[in-house]
Amino acid sequence: xxxxxxxxxxxxxxxxxxxxxxxxxxxxxxxxxxxxxxxxxxxxxxxxxxxxxxxxxxxxxxxxxxxxxxxxxxxxxxxxxxxxxxxxxxxxxxxxxxxxxxxxxxxxxxxxxxxxxxxxxxxxxxxxxxxxx
Numbered sequence: 001x002x003x004x005x006x007x008x009x010x011x012x013x014x015x016x017x018x019x020x021x022x023x024x025x026x027x028x029x030x031x032x033x034x035x036x037x038x039x040x041x042x043x044x045x046x047x048x049x050x051x052x053x054x055x056x057x058x059x060x061x062x063x064x065x066x067x068x069x070x071x072x073x074x075x076x077x078x079x080x081x082x083x084x085x086x087x088x089x090x091x092x093x094x095x096x097x098x099x100x101x102x103x104x105x106x107x108x109x110x111x112x113x114x115x116x117x118x119x120x121x122x123x124x125x126x127x128x129x130x131x132x133x
Contacts (some may be wrong), residue, residue, distance in 0.1 A: 060110035067100035
């Protein structure tokens with residue numbers, strides 16, 4: 001085994017790296033490597049609270065629902081590109097039902113959606129007791 005030859009070979013590799021590395025660090029990126037800036041924008045939603053669930057219909061195209069913790073249930077209108085509120089018809093007394101706990105879709109009927117609502121049961125209990133129920 002020649003130790004001197006190994007040292008010369010290692011020295012050549014180190015010299016080659018010392019020559020190539022600075023040129024690699026200072027080289028300008030090609031046009032394919034330049035990143036285009038991303039434009040961050042807010043998403044118009046119109047609801048309140050946390051958006052904590054999205055459900056696509058399993059068989060029908062372009063049917064998307066979302067739920068919020070206090071803002072209700074929404075269906076996305078792909079043509080108008082906006083969310084349609086489905087529980088805004090509730091009265092102030094039924095405002096506790098705006099907390100949607102879960103969404104279930106009927107696979108056979110794309111126009112049917114089920115929602116488990118009523119996140120704040122303590123208010124309902126207190127209101128019932130106050131009403132004499």
